Amino acid sequence: MAPLLHVSDLRTYFFTFGGTRVVKAVDGVSFTLEAGETLGLVGESGCGKTTTCLSLVGLLPPAARIVGGSIRFAGEELTGKSPRELRRLRGRRIAMILQDPMASLNPLLTIARQVGEPAHFHLRLRGRPLRERVLGLLRAVRIPSPEVRCREYPHQMSGGMRQRIVGAIALAAEPQLIIADEPTTNLDVTIQAQYLNLLKEIQQQTGVALIFVTHNLGIVAKMCDKVAVMYAGKIVEQSPVRELFNAPQHPYTRALLGAMPKLGRREPLYAIPGQPPNLADPPSGCAFHPRCPEVIPRCVSESPEEVVAGNGHTARCWLVQPDVEVSRGRPSA
Amino acid sequence: MPRFIAQRVAYSLVTLFLLSMTIFVIVRLTGDPALLMAEPGARPEDLARIRAQWGLDRPWPVQYVSFIRNVVRGELGRSFNYRLPVSELYFQRLGNSLQLALAATLISVCIGVPAGIVSAVRVNSWWDNLGKAVALLGLSIPGFWLGLVLILVFAVWLRWLPTSGAGDWRHLILPAVSLGWYFAASLLRLTRSSMLEVLGSEYIKLARLKGLPEAVVIGLHAFKNALIPVFTLTGVNLVIMVNAAVVIEVIFAWPGIGRLLFEGIFQRDFPLVQGVVLMAGFMIVLVNLVVDILYALIDPRIRLTR
Ligand SMILES: Nc1ncnc2c1ncn2[C@@H]1O[C@H](COP(=O)(O)OP(=O)(O)O)[C@@H](O)[C@H]1O
Ligand SMILES: [Mg+2]
Numbered sequence: 229m230a231p232l233l234h235v236s237d238l239r240t241y242f243f244t245f246g247g248t249r250v251v252k253a254v255d256g257v258s259f260t261l262e263a264g265e266t267l268g269l270v271g272e273s274g275c276g277k278t279t280t281c282l283s284l285v286g287l288l289p290p291a292a293r294i295v296g297g298s299i300r301f302a303g304e305e306l307t308g309k310s311p312r313e314l315r316r317l318r319g320r321r322i323a324m325i326l327q328d329p330m331a332s333l334n335p336l337l338t339i340a341r342q343v344g345e346p347a348h349f350h351l352r353l354r355g356r357p358l359r360e361r362v363l364g365l366l367r368a369v370r371i372p373s374p375e376v377r378c379r380e381y382p383h384q385m386s387g388g389m390r391q392r393i394v395g396a397i398a399l400a401a402e403p404q405l406i407i408a409d410e411p412t413t414n415l416d417v418t419i420q421a422q423y424l425n426l427l428k429e430i431q432q433q434t435g436v437a438l439i440f441v442t443h444n445l446g447i448v449a450k451m452c453d454k455v456a457v458m459y460a461g462k463i464v465e466q467s468p469v470r471e472l473f474n475a476p477q478h479p480y481t482r483a484l485l486g487a488m489p490k491l492g493r494r495e496p497l498y499a500i501p502g503q504p505p506n507l508a509d510p511p512s513g514c515a516f517h518p519r520c521p522e523v524i525p526r527c528v529s530e531s532p533e534e535v536v537a538g539n540g541h542t543a544r545c546w547l548v549q550p551d552v553e554v555s556r557g558r559p560s561a
Numbered sequence: 562m563p564r565f566i567a568q569r570v571a572y573s574l575v576t577l578f579l580l581s582m583t584i585f586v587i588v589r590l591t592g593d594p595a596l597l598m599a600e601p602g603a604r605p606e607d608l609a610r611i612r613a614q615w616g617l618d619r620p621w622p623v624q625y626v627s628f629i630r631n632v633v634r635g636e637l638g639r640s641f642n643y644r645l646p647v648s649e650l651y652f653q654r655l656g657n658s659l660q661l662a663l664a665a666t667l668i669s670v671c672i673g674v675p676a677g678i679v680s681a682v683r684v685n686s687w688w689d690n691l692g693k694a695v696a697l698l699g700l701s702i703p704g705f706w707l708g709l710v711l712i713l714v715f716a717v718w719l720r721w722l723p724t725s726g727a728g729d730w731r732h733l734i735l736p737a738v739s740l741g742w743y744f745a746a747s748l749l750r751l752t753r754s755s756m757l758e759v760l761g762s763e764y765i766k767l768a769r770l771k772g773l774p775e776a777v778v779i780g781l782h783a784f785k786n787a788l789i790p791v792f793t794l795t796g797v798n799l800v801i802m803v804n805a806a807v808v809i810e811v812i813f814a815w816p817g818i819g820r821l822l823f824e825g826i827f828q829r830d831f832p833l834v835q836g837v838v839l840m841a842g843f844m845i846v847l848v849n850l851v852v853d854i855l856y857a858l859i860d861p862r863i864r865l866t867r
Contacts, residue, residue, distance in 0.1 A: 324770045332764055
């Protein structure tokens with residue numbers, strides 16, 4: 229069976245200063261996602277994670293455009309669909325949770341209205357069935373006394389509650405895929421853990437697939453089946469989650485893992501030296517070479533192709549040896 | 562909250578007190594009203610009698626105290642010129658000024674708000690540039706100049722509308738357009754910037770991510786939020802236009818408060834000028850007070866930090 233989502237060679241560029249400057253925010257991204265699966269998308273900020281997600285739902289900022297590649301979702305090609313068709317898809321089959329729970333809810337509309345909207349517009353629910361649905365959703369995300377809360381406004385809720393309400397909105401029309409763009413970055417740690425548990429639980433109940441964007445590898449280990457590591461608009465390494473932690477191939481992945489806090493470790497955290505590149509003027513060759521501890525002359529001149537390093541494991545680095553058996557036995561799709 | 566209100570009320574009273582002193586002094590710098598009230602060629606004794614009759618022979622502080630004492634009792638004094646209580650004259654004219662201000666508000670809202678929304682939704686388009694040009698013209702062309710041009714074109718050349726005076730709705734059009742012109746431009750700019758700010762917000766992004774029709778996103782989610790400052794400005798401006806349409810009312814001979822004030826200044830009618838200015842100040846201070854308190858009630862952040 230075809231995967232739920234198959235993105236191949238996606239390119240989304242920003243055209244700024246009247247089109248004189250091109251920022252390749254997403255530059256040849258490919259990945260697949262099966263129904264019910266969770267993909268973690270990690271990388272430092274500015275590497276193109278949000279732009280990748282917005283490309284999937286067809287809601288890019290005015291300066292950005294998908295210039296190449298394909299997005300196949302449940303057998304349908306999404307690139308080139310009309311804004312109207314994309315709108316019908318959004319919130320109905322692909323939902324998205326934004327970064328800032330405090331700012332994501334409309335301050336002047338009731339919770340009931342905001343949670344009910346996707347079911348109202350996509351599923352055509354009205355009156356009592358709509359109300360039942362809203363209450364059910366609020367219960368599903370553990371809002372206490374939903375009958376009272378649904379008549380309230382966002383400012384009457386705590387940050388954690390608001391983010392759960394945003395979760396309820398995402399679930400409202402029973403989508404097949406939820407994209408969560410750093411949904412817990414602005415929550416404090418205990419609330420963050422509760423929220424992640426809730427998402428996981430809901431995923432088990434509904435079988436929804438999840439793309440989880442984060443720069444926290446700890447969350448990836450907890451939440452995801454597989455991971456894609458992004459750097460400067462490209463996926464530099466992609467693998468099942470366990471394998472990425474056990475046998476990271478790309479020096480950037482190793483640097484990210486090295487920068488992760490570990491329990492009981494005394495020595496100071498290793499921070500990745502240097503800054504992520506400016507995508508308007510990226511380095512030659514491999515974009516990571518100016519910061520790479522293992523750089524070789526070839527990295528400066530040539531950009532490495534994707535190499536199969538194991539089962540479902542690929543990396544873009546000149547130092548990675550192809551896993552001949554896997555490459556030959558299962559040609560990458 | 563009660564402390565906040567008390568503080569605001571105190572500020573308002575101080576403002577009105579300073580205004581009353583200022584207008585009291587300024588009006589007395591315009592000259593001697595007895596000269597205008599007496600027959601031409603009146604003798605100095607006659608002038609002195611007139612001054613004594615209206616209490617103008619007393620020292621300024623005494624006159625000021627009696628002015629304020631009357632105001633506190635709700636009396637604005639008696640007009641030198643009309644020989645009638647100022648409050649009676651004021652309320653006679655208030656209806657006309659209100660009519661003109663409402664018409665001007667209606668015109669400017671009907672132009673400024675939709676144009677501002679279109680400019681924001683189609684930002685940097687042809688429409689937006691047209692809107693920017695209109696706003697710039699509106700803010701830089703004075704209302705009285707526009708009034709004169711409108712009279713020339715529509716009343717003198719085309720003879721479609723009367724040049725001046727009050728009567729049916731046709732008398733209202735030219736002064737209302739001249740008065741509302743500036744406000745339409747400022748409303749356009751405020752609506753545009755307020756709408757742009759809201760359209761860039763996360764909750765509008767989420768509304769679009771829900772797959773709502775664009776009409777719902779703009780018309781409900783964005784409009785409702787963008788309109789709060791627009792409504793406030795409209796309310797405040799209505800009050801200002803009622804009280805401060807002096808030039809337009811004079812040009813169009815519109816029998817409103819502004820024209821009353823103008824006549825008062827010309828006649829050195831101290832009680833009339835003082836009364837009208839103080840009433841205008843009172844209404845403007847009051848509307849600002851109400852807006853401050855309403856904002857505090859709506860926005861818990863304002864309430865808590867004060
Ligand atoms: N509106 C914009 N105009 C121009 N460039 C942009 C805009 N938004 C984002 N970018 C560029 O796109 C790149 C990727 O941004 P983004 O997808 O937000 O990264 P992430 O979500 O990983 O932090 C950034 O380097 C940024 O410079
Ligand atoms: Mg981002």
